[in-house]
Amino acid sequence: MPATTSRSAPEERLVNLVVALMATEQGLTKETILSSVAGYREQLEAGASKDALEKMFERDKENLRGLGIPIETIGERADPDDLREARYRVPTAEYALPEDISFSPAEIALLNIAGDVWGTESLSADARSGLRKIRALGIPVDEPIIGYAPRIRVRDASFPAFQRAIEECRVVTFSYLRPGEPRPRERRIRPLALVEYEARWHVFGFDLTMDADRTFLLPRVVGDVTLTREKFPSALRVGAGERALAGLAEVADRQRALLEVHPGTEASLRLARRALPAPQGVVVPYVDLHVFADELASYGPEVRVVEPSSLRDEVIRRLEATLVLHGGAA
Known part of the structure; x- marks a missing residue:
């Protein structure tokens, strides 16, 4: 029977890469990553060229950094600018909590539940296999990795x-x-x-x-x-991501909503990271009126649209449709 190879989904490859880079303090070389981390290893064994895999790794690094994961590049001690044998890692110290942050017993209980889920699900069979290969090379590895979940959310099917x-x-x-x-x-x-x-x-x-x-x-x-x-x-791909983000930011800069948001609510937490303070409330830039209306309607009474009227009308239309769907129950 001919040998078969499985193609890892891109998001699985990214998770496996994060797990590997967080598991060692001294960092991993590109060669070790391509031969040990699931998602690269299978393609290398299937005959993919090293050049193609290296380009894939560079794109994956860019994607992870875009998600807020700090991938550190370590050069040779004698010549830090010499990156031919560079090693890569995700410094776990970046995720230490500030000393002034504390949690209530209820919050700690919820965090423990989330930690248990991450502890059992973060290290898949492929990820564990990759860590075993890395450890076999004599590179110290911390396992299990608990308390850090990469910000790789469930994405659209496409x-x-x-x-x-x-x-x-x-x-x-x-x-x-x-x-x-x-x-x-x-x-x-x-x-x-x-x-x-x-x-x-x-x-x-x-x-x-x-x-x-x-x-x-x-x-x-x-x-x-x-x-x-x-x-x-x-x-043609060179600089495409930067051009896309610049274009979206330009659109958002032209479209701004004035909102009144109840403090301490889900709406307040989610909108705060992109909101600007205003005398009457907050100003939030947005790209797509309909998508933003969907989001604001999902917060219910936690947020009120002051302007523009077109956005306010779309939010009201969604809330009225929800009311009709549920039989007009208050």
Whole structure:
């Protein structure tokens, strides 16, 4: 029977990489990572070129840093600028709590439950296998890793297909439904980058139909993403993520909502990281009116939209629809 190889989902590969980089203080070389960490190891054994895997590793590092995970690069002691044999690690000290933070008994109980879940689920069989290989090389490894969960949230179903298409430089087609349109429209793009903005994932690429750069919100992708045989130069990906984020930030800077938010609520906690203080409440920039209206409506009475009126009307419409759905119960 011919040997079969399993292709790890990109998010699984990222988790395995974080686990490996946090498990050693001295750091891991790129060669050790590619030969030991699940997601790279299988592809290396299947005959993938070292150059392709190294490029994948560089993109993964960029994605993790974009999620707020500090990957440290350690050069040679004699010459710190010499990165030919660089080692990589995630310094666990970055996640030590400040001394002035304390928790109530109820909060500690909830944290213990979360820690138990992470303790049993964070180290998958693939991750443990990778750590065993790293330990066999004589590199000290801390296991289990408890108390740190990487900020890799559950993503939209289309994420893995777009990630694979970007890695392989392949044109994709998919159906995309914009608000107010009766049916989705077929899109054909060169996908260049996946970026997270306002806690939502977007794919940025060159729309071959519109002959222009476009950014698409992943939750609006309808059905499957099809990878075609048509390819494009990998050089087109260079700087694509930065261009996408700059474009989204520019849109958000033009669209700002004035909100009144009850302190100490979920809405207050979630909106605080992107809110600016205002005399009447807070000002929050946003990219998409309909997506932001969905979020604000989910907070119920915790938030009130002062302006713009278009956003306020959309939030009210969603709340009224919810009331009707539940039979008008107060």
